[in-house]
Amino acid sequence: MEGTIATPVAYEDASPEVRAVYDDIMETKGIDFVPNFWRTVASHPPLLRDIWESLKATMAPGRLDVLTKELIALAVSATNGCDYCINSHTAAARMLGMDDEMLGELMAVVGVFNRTNKLSDAYQVPVDERIKKAVRG
Amino acid sequence: MEGTIATPVAYEDASPEVRAVYDDIMETKGIDFVPNFWRTVASHPPLLRDIWESLKATMAPGRLDVLTKELIALAVSATNGCDYCINSHTAAARMLGMDDEMLGELMAVVGVFNRTNKLSDAYQVPVDERIKKAVRG
Amino acid sequence: MEGTIATPVAYEDASPEVRAVYDDIMETKGIDFVPNFWRTVASHPPLLRDIWESLKATMAPGRLDVLTKELIALAVSATNGCDYCINSHTAAARMLGMDDEMLGELMAVVGVFNRTNKLSDAYQVPVDERIKKAVRG
Amino acid sequence: MEGTIATPVAYEDASPEVRAVYDDIMETKGIDFVPNFWRTVASHPPLLRDIWESLKATMAPGRLDVLTKELIALAVSATNGCDYCINSHTAAARMLGMDDEMLGELMAVVGVFNRTNKLSDAYQVPVDERIKKAVRG
């Protein structure tokens, strides 16, 4: 793998601990390869373990289903302009059933609110008292 | 309204064109006041009209339902750290049924992927060929 | 076109509605091809129409002339680090007369205020009362 | 001055070197007080001097006039959501003749391109070859 600033860890060269995380990633995600992101953070094994455990627990279905969580992850990644993540979460959402129409609608929402976010900040709009009261449900 | 850098337009002082947009906002959103954001962008009427039309069409239910769209809007606003927008979309999502558990899960997803977004960029991880192929579904 | 996560729409394959927008883009901008950005957002036709109408109205000459608007667009794109947009607005500003000296001065301004923006936030500097009073002109 | 994380330096307490910069700021900008930003960065005198010299040289009229430079500074600050800077550059632009219409048009441009910036990145749109060729003028 070219390009990263750290030395990625191939499955063959991984320590048993790293390999166990790799196996869990592939099984949980239903894929048969270790994506470049995980092979790169494995250059610092505590980082691999910490991120994977955190991500695995967070992405398990709860009150929000898995596709909704992936759509949120994609919206976050699109807002941050993270190339790797946009590709990765688009692929994951596709596997979970995102069709072209859903992608188009998600992008439309991302675009609209990046505009209003900037304008709210730019105009320094104060939060309405009525909105503040409604926030905690 | 204090704080904004432009002169907001009260309902009473609004031109008929601006007032028509205000009425449509309140009716569409099911609220009985004009939020500060809209009163502020009304300082430049073409901006009010353009943003409202774009937002109204984008937020109509489609392949994604309205709550999912609000959750995505909240995730975008949280990623951008936009105070006004975070409050506004939290309040809107509450009206549509977001409970504490859903808010907590959404925040967890936002947190996890802001971390991995930064690390993907920081390590300069290249996109996997297999992910590229899966992206267009 | 490689690289995008959506399926771009070529002029030949476009529906009459999409083609009408393409024609308007080329005529308004005085170019004889449909840039990749527009062909990509055309994968979700309502997005194409909404963005183009909004952009076309916003970029028409008003109290600010067209070159000034393009310079502002370039400053925004440079601050966001958007590769496509930096190239696109630089090319557009060139067509409108931006020379090397103007580009250098614009970049200098962008650099200086990205520094002071971060330091104002970092030091948590409160807005002066006298500045607040001067803001609405 | 409350709120900043450093100890601001009042004019009365300033060293002769810092006071000389303060005097130059007030004279150059045509104001009769030292804004909070400058009093805060004066907590580290080399920072005060370095930023002021850089900013003063950059904002002098050149191929771009002073108002255009302030509009660009405001667009950068709006894109970054920097409260202090938005207020400060709005006030400065007002002194140089920015009217409500110009402010509204600037905000409209900022809003439109923050949307397209995010969508260009989100869709991973590659730069057109023809645009690349036009970039260097």
Add this chain to the structure above:
Amino acid sequence: MEGTIATPVAYEDASPEVRAVYDDIMETKGIDFVPNFWRTVASHPPLLRDIWESLKATMAPGRLDVLTKELIALAVSATNGCDYCINSHTAAARMLGMDDEMLGELMAVVGVFNRTNKLSDAYQVPVDERIKKAVRG
């Protein structure tokens, strides 16, 4: 506590699991109160536990000492313009010995590289081959 969009959890009202995390935070950081951040994320207990464990392990002394890690955390927070975090990490760095001079130098570095970061992106500067080769040490 006013202001947050979630309902914070006071020590008295906390479940035994949440209270155990609170105790660990206070002991590890050598403070006698539970900061607002932790009381807020406790509104979603899995988030409290996950973030605390990740943060505690990451901030333990290693090849980088604790003060250096806090300075890096402050630089990240300053770059993101996160009010809460800037205050929190400044206070923590103070406890670990950061003096005014060190704060000033850190801010100077943050300012300089936010400028060059933006200009590198804005000018679309390609990475030198020699730099690429030096990156992995």
Add this chain to the structure above:
Amino acid sequence: MEGTIATPVAYEDASPEVRAVYDDIMETKGIDFVPNFWRTVASHPPLLRDIWESLKATMAPGRLDVLTKELIALAVSATNGCDYCINSHTAAARMLGMDDEMLGELMAVVGVFNRTNKLSDAYQVPVDERIKKAVRG
């Protein structure tokens, strides 16, 4: 050099003033080539001079040593996702002794606080009074 939107200045073609800056860069940094960033900003000579002088003074050893300053610069660049800068500061930190373990720990810190930064903003957590008091040391 391909890719940049300005015309870079080769050492051979540089004016005596630009060449003097190039020589100072190579001598100060202990390298025998002029990195692409400097050759690009030299397209606007006042920018080259201003940035170099500012950067050179800021990066000189003071209360913070040079490696610590480079680590901070790398954390800033990683947070901003600036490709050129991440590569450049990683290479510089390597020359100053950063090993794989230090890089891994730095990345871990960057990741953790990008997460908490976003969540502090997202939840709108107010700064604790006790933290405010501790901030000025």
